[in-house]
Amino acid sequence: MNAAVPAQGVPDLAGPVPIGPCVLLKHGEVFLKGRNRHLFVERLHDNLRGALRGALRGVPGSVWIKEMQNVTVLGGDAPQDELIARARRVMGFVAVQPALRVETSEEAIVAAAVGALDGAAPGTTFAVRARRRHKPFPLTSTQLERLVGARIQEAHGLPVDLTRPDIRVEVEIDRKESYVSGLRHFGQGGLPVGTSGRALVLLSGGYDSPVAAHRAMRRGLRCDFVHFTGAPYTNAASAFKAYALARELNRYQPPGKLHIVALGHAQKQLAVAGAGRFQVVGQRRLMVRAASVLARRLRAQAVVTGDALGQVASQTLSNMALVDEAATLPVLRPLIGWEKQEIIDEARRIGTAEISVLPDEDCCQLLAPRQVSLRTKLEDVAGFEKRLDADELIEEMLASAQVTRPGADEAAPAVTPAPGPVRTTG
Structure with missing residues (x-):
């Protein structure tokens, strides 16, 4: 069972989830850590909160973070470009993907996927990759990929390339909401700072x-x-x-x-x-x-x-x-x-x-x-x-050292859990 926690500054959403921008952060080596994985994820999220300092200056509201299996979802009132830029500096994420958060239904997912390729140049190739975290969803991952791909072709007339597409449309299906992304930025990869x-x-x-x-x-x-x-x-x-x-x-x-x-x-x-x-x-x-x-x-x-x-x-x-x-x-x-x-x-x-x-x-x-x-x-x-007298020399040098903390002068915004379940393992 997934325990829901109250979201500070962000209301719980009941019923269908409205379309809204967010950012998907794909975990790197963290997913290999077995029983200690939760400790690495906690440090990863702490570091993400630190990286978001200053992102909300002049913007009313808050930022929220939600964890799914091997993925972190980031959203809120801050400009998406700002969230992406800051998240890309956090060690531990291998990919940073702007996405749309939509209701978990065929219609909503297809509409978001078709919209993700609006403005694509003629001849641009694409592929669809779906991951079904919510198994009761009526379509398998392969069936959904075919459905979405067919609708994109109908709407835009673009060719499919399953090997090396110009655009890779990714769909993450969860119980109450799903995520559709057509762009992927490289992250820093590695391990969360502080875990070693x-x-x-x-x-x-x-x-x-x-x-x-x-x-x-x-x-x-x-x-x-x-x-x-x-x-x-x-x-x-x-x-x-x-x-x-x-x-x-x-x-x-x-x-x-x-x-x-x-x-x-x-x-x-x-x-x-x-x-x-x-x-x-x-x-x-x-x-x-x-x-x-x-x-x-x-x-x-x-x-x-x-x-x-x-x-x-x-x-x-x-x-x-x-x-x-x-x-x-x-x-x-x-x-x-x-x-x-x-x-x-x-x-x-x-x-x-x-x-x-x-x-x-x-x-x-x-x-x-x-x-x-x-x-x-x-x-x-x-x-x-x-x-x-090396010891005396070292003591003199360190005693007169100047100490600063560069970059520590930014104020941190409140970063809250996302509405709904904090962790999804389905």
Whole structure:
């Protein structure tokens, strides 16, 4: 039995359901989670509510969410385009489809499906796919597909292509209402942010680390960020870029914190201690040590970097292994096998490329030697690291860190359950 719950701000609908726009959100890996599925769905919906912040500014009313089997339905008073744009940023949905919510009857479903192809160009091919969640519906899925397809052909004269159609009309049949969609947008896929734990991302101003953060989020990690600047020997441009990047990335998750840490004095001490051609590796080791300390304070379980194997001198296998040796938490590298162009293309897709290309003063270039060691060993860094009090350096850096939460200044609208049953399993 499905228990009905009162909808806060949305009336329960009795009798036939009127035609109305909504958005179908198709679940991804969540449907594979067996007995724990409800925990993933709850987190998925919490993240969806967070993504809807600001969607109702200036619009009276509310937004509602309803769960069906492996599908979430989103509707309300906000503009549909706004709901679609925000839902497409939520990790865990593989498809986002504008749809019409109609009465569960042959006439209503056929009318909505025919209307979905209004304005289609002559020669546009289509296919109909139906899913019958409500088994007592008088037609089987195949029979309904044939009926709807025939009516579309009668109305528009369009050809059918069951293999690679230009338009795929999808029908979801439920007990009291059904959903008809003729357009599908790709979602982010992956797992809901927060279901895999928490991580701290070393966020630079380049292409790589923002893409690595996004990939970590897709695997269910909720991310905070730390950005190391060369201050006081560099300007604030890189910090501004890091803030902009973190704000963009926070659109994909409940907003995480950004920690701006000045590394300049520590870099100078490394150089004075005789780091020489091991300066860059020494800096990287110091960064991951500091990041490990900060991550533990934030109750994060891992550190994420944008390293790609062999991309620069500090990212050879031996140098990365030496950097890992300095960490006290696992160092995750989501881009380890990616090529640079793949990373740039993904940065464009997720919206960080335009920020990453802006000029700044990279702290990694500060005091960098002409030649960087490609195969650094522990004994190569042991000497100059002994001349430093790394623990004291890290405490000083973290004590003076600036902390913000980019993107957390939007007000959240009330998001209520949908009218009628909350969960449909038929």
